[in-house]
Amino acid sequence: MDELVRYIKFSIAFDTDKLKSDLAKIINKNWIDHYNTNGYSGKWTSVALMSKDGKSDSIYALPSDDDKMMDTEILDSCTYFKEVLDGFLFEKTAVRLLQLAVGAEIKPHSDHCLGYEDGSFRLHIPIITNPDVEFILDDKRLIMNEGECWYIDANFIHSVANRGKQDRIHLVIDGIRNDWSDALFFKEAAENRFLKPKAKMSEEQKELMIAELKRMDTTVAQEILKNLE
Numbered sequence: 001m002d003e004l005v006r007y008i009k010f011s012i013a014f015d016t017d018k019l020k021s022d023l024a025k026i027i028n029k030n031w032i033d034h035y036n037t038n039g040y041s042g043k044w045t046s047v048a049l050m051s052k053d054g055k056s057d058s059i060y061a062l063p064s065d066d067d068k069m070m071d072t073e074i075l076d077s078c079t080y081f082k083e084v085l086d087g088f089l090f091e092k093t094a095v096r097l098l099q100l101a102v103g104a105e106i107k108p109h110s111d112h113c114l115g116y117e118d119g120s121f122r123l124h125i126p127i128i129t130n131p132d133v134e135f136i137l138d139d140k141r142l143i144m145n146e147g148e149c150w151y152i153d154a155n156f157i158h159s160v161a162n163r164g165k166q167d168r169i170h171l172v173i174d175g176i177r178n179d180w181s182d183a184l185f186f187k188e189a190a191e192n193r194f195l196k197p198k199a200k201m202s203e204e205q206k207e208l209m210i211a212e213l214k215r216m217d218t219t220v221a222q223e224i225l226k227n228l229e
Contacts, residue, residue, distance in 0.1 A: 005116070005193045006138050008151040008185065014084055016147040019127045022078040023097070023169060029074055031099060032057050036212045042104025042162075049075040049085070049171075050095035059096055060216055069093065081171065084125070090181045093120065094174040097127075105161040108136075111154035112209060116177060116185055117194040124150045125171040132164030144170075151185070155196060 031045035051058035054070035069092050075081060085095060100106065114122050126144045135142045138156040152158065162168050175181065185194070213225050 003193065004153075004195055005189045006140070006153050006156050007142060008188045009144075010149045010151070010184070010188065012149040014125060014147045014149065015080070016127070018080040019084075019125070019147065019171070022080045023127050025077050026074050026097075030057065031097075032059050034098075035060065035215060036208065038211065039109055039208050040104060040106045043099075043101035044104050044106060045099045045101075046096045047074060048072050048094075048096050049078070049081055050092055060094070060218075069095070084171070085173070088123075088173065088175065090178050091176040092173060093176060094172070096172050098170050098172050100133075100160060100162045100168045102162055102165060102167055106159055107208075108157050108159040109208060110157050112213075114154035114174070115156075115194070115196060116151070116153065116181075117196050118155070119177045121175055121177060121181070121185075122152055122154050123173045123175070124152060125173070126168070127171055128166060128169045130162075130164035130166045130168065132162070133168050134159075134161045134163060136160070 026047065029047055031047050034040065034044040034046055046059040048056045048059050049072055050069040051060075051072055052069060054072055056072040056074040058072075071082075075085075075095075085092070111122070114120055124144060126146050126148060129144065129146055131143075135144060135158070137152060137158040142150070142152075144150050160168075182191075210225065213222075
């Protein structure tokens with residue numbers, strides 16, 4: 001069998017000037033410290049563009065139950081971000097800007113059920129980055145440039161360190177697989193290459209995930225907890 005897909009760099013490019021113009025409108029808004037406080041060092045903050053309650057400080061990546069996503073008050077002022085999101089014809093479960101400050105590091109971890117094979121997936125669109133950002137996925141360094149669009153299979157162990165002199169900001173979109181996304185993904189790789197990795201989490205990584213899910217306390221999180229504990 002062909003090697004499992006760990007990432008895809010799609011042949012999609014977004015206007016970096018327009019991305020940065022929208023970002024400039026909201027860069028001084030209230031960015032929230034990422035909730036997984038044991039999983040990183042330094043400053044890692046987020047603001048939601050879509051959330052289940054329409055509030056920009058609702059940065060959780062798992063929605064509760066079947067709540068539909070709503071545009072936040074921040075997205076209302078960002079016409080290009082809206083255009084980008086409208087071009088992805090799948091249901092979104094989280095849409096956030098994630099800012100990793102200079103010197104900050106996200107520890108090696110995996111995100112439960114965030115591979116395409118799970119029926120859900122995560123896309124990254126870098127808005128501001130630098131050559132000294134080290135994004136490591138399954139022991140391989142990925143260079144994601146501004147305006148590009150990447151799929152990352154977050155079931156694989158990954159980490160990020162910003163060793164540069166500029167904060168790194170990505171637009172991160174979580175979505176639900178459908179026919180439209182199948183056409184997008186399977187153009188890049190055969191369906192049988194999207195399978196769950198066999199690698200197991202370390203006990204430390206498992207404990208971090210359990211603590212995070214308990215804090216979220218949603219129906220979806222509780223269901224995942226049953227499988228982990």
